[in-house]
Amino acid sequence: MKQFFILGASTVYGVGAESDGWGDLVKSYIHSKMYGTEGIGERYEVFNFSKSGSTIEFVAETADLIFDKYAREGEIVTLISVGGNDAKAENTPDNFVCAPEDFQVKVTRLFESLQQHSQQIIFISNGFVDESKVNPKKSPFNDNKVSYFTNERRALFNSITKQVCDDKGIDFVTVDIDKDIWIKNYLYTDGLHPNQVGYQKVFEAIKPIIDKSLSNDQP
Secondary structure (H helix, E strand, O other): OEEEEEEEEEHOOOOOOOOOHHHHHHHHHHHHHHOOOOOOOOEEEEEEOOOOOOHHHHHHHHHHHHHHHHOOOOOOOEEEEHHHHHHOOEEEOOOOOOOOOOHHHHHHHHHHHHHHHEEEEEEEEEOOOOOHHOOOOOOOOOOOEEEEEOOHHHHHHHHHHHHHHHOOOOOOEOOOOOOOHHHHHHHHOOOOOOHHHHHHHHHHHHHHHHHHHHOOOOO
């Protein structure tokens, strides 16, 4: 049985979606292949282990336990989106959660760890934000923290991640939509997360890779 593990932070969880984040859309799509009309039956499992606020360090700390408890014999595909909470600053605009050079080390170690468990890894990049709403943005977790998100910083961390993905043969997914159009049409009112149609666009960018993975699994 092939398994799909989905790891990451709030955009994986689906904050801003009326019904389904992209992780939910991936699961629904795979379920439709199994249980829909002319479905192939129970061939896959899909798990979403996302948590809002997650950093790359949190994902690294929890991933081994997740695989230890949930992995079966068979192929594993891991989808992951993380780094936005590492790129931000907290409480003051220059108090960054993670320095770029430290992030590169952490993302490299995380991917090396994931590759011990997964036959395929798909990384989904972090999208544009509306800085007028999120620089700064008050935390929703009642912890009195303030976060500072900028597109420049997110682009830097995306570029670091892409380089590591390229070096390690990992799929790197981006949504090819202009920044201003994304902010106007595909961003939730909080200025940080996609809205429902935004999540659909993210799913559509992932779908060709999922389709290829599913087709490779056909008898």
